[in-house]
Amino acid sequence: MSAPVGERRRDAERTRAEIVWVATDEFAERGYSGARVDEIAARTRTTKRMIYYYFGGKEGLYLAVLERAYSEIRAAERTVDVDHLEPAAAVRRLAEVTFDHHEAHPAFIKLVGVENAQHAKHMGHVAGLVDLNSSAVALLRNVLERGRAEGLFRDDVDALDVHMMISSFCFFRVANRHTFGALFDRDLLDPARRDHYRTMLGDLVTGYLKR
Amino acid sequence: MSAPVGERRRDAERTRAEIVWVATDEFAERGYSGARVDEIAARTRTTKRMIYYYFGGKEGLYLAVLERAYSEIRAAERTVDVDHLEPAAAVRRLAEVTFDHHEAHPAFIKLVGVENAQHAKHMGHVAGLVDLNSSAVALLRNVLERGRAEGLFRDDVDALDVHMMISSFCFFRVANRHTFGALFDRDLLDPARRDHYRTMLGDLVTGYLKR
């Protein structure tokens, strides 16, 4: 925020963070092979040398980017408190949180696409990722269990399937907005239609769960 | 199929087709910038020179790939005949066709991802694409209209929204199978679960439409 121009300051943490920040945007926007190490360096206040100093290379930097991106979701997901809501409302709330999160983090969505394009071969190298996402599904599993116990939900639904259903809708809306817009002349991210889609997702999921 | 090795044959059409075929796979697998012109040439029975001769360059080749990929869906979609089915069954049938098509054409799904990564900037250059996809939605619109007229469906649903809903599910399952598998240890394309997901999609959509 206040780095004196032309003066050399030593601040390892800031340098690291700034590199990861810029790289996130660059990898998300241009893909793994499309991203240029020189370009990332140019957009930071430091040099390419630092990327190799801190991250070893392009791949190491990409790994750091993936790790940070996923840690940020974790923080967002933790804010959800659904225990005091009735089952249907809780499911709807969870879907909305995913909906909002996807919309607010297009760069993350793009990274998911980039990682899939590489058959998720880097994901295994990011520690704690699995536990992280599993816990998110566990939350949903509990709600479904409650709904079943109260006789409100079908008893043949799997939490992971519901999670997939919710993610599909939210992911597609953000990830494919360009081709969808080009083909059907409809901007899926138009703010005027935001509430419509949010409600639609809730209806879709709760409608599926009701017995 | 029977090109004599080491012998020079002139067959413009075959050469063109083979280049596009290989390039489809290469662009889908490695993305636009990740794909290598030399690599594509090496995997054909001709040389890099021919790519420039027929397509002008990397971008021209990519355009040809996009065009062919979309034309192939058109053919598939035309096989659907839903007029003799009752509305709910017709919608389910349309969803299943999309489901099957996505599963059978992973390279196409990847190309959609690649094109979105580039903000769909090439799509406009492929003639007839918009009409093509619009007609697919028109089919769905007719069925929904029938359902509404018979008092079976809600009257506030938009055909394009339903199309999006269906595509989301099918697209996600194929496009994100790698990260999903890595995070949750579930293979979304496991043949043993195929029918389950197909039925689930049908239930999901028809459930949403019912009033």
Place this chain on the structure above:
DNA sequence: TCGCTAATGTACGAACTGGTACGTTAGTTA
């Protein structure tokens, strides 16, 4: 205040990669 090391900057190289100049051959047509 004087080293000592983490942190940073500069310059450069080797390999890669899209693209092209130029030569050659197959098949058609006058």
Place this chain on the structure above:
DNA sequence: TAACTAACGTACCAGTTCGTACATTAGCGA
């Protein structure tokens, strides 16, 4: 059958891009 053109192959270039060798400085601890 001679000439002409579409189709094809070879060799190469110029720009790019990841990575590194080497020089330099900031700030901390003795």
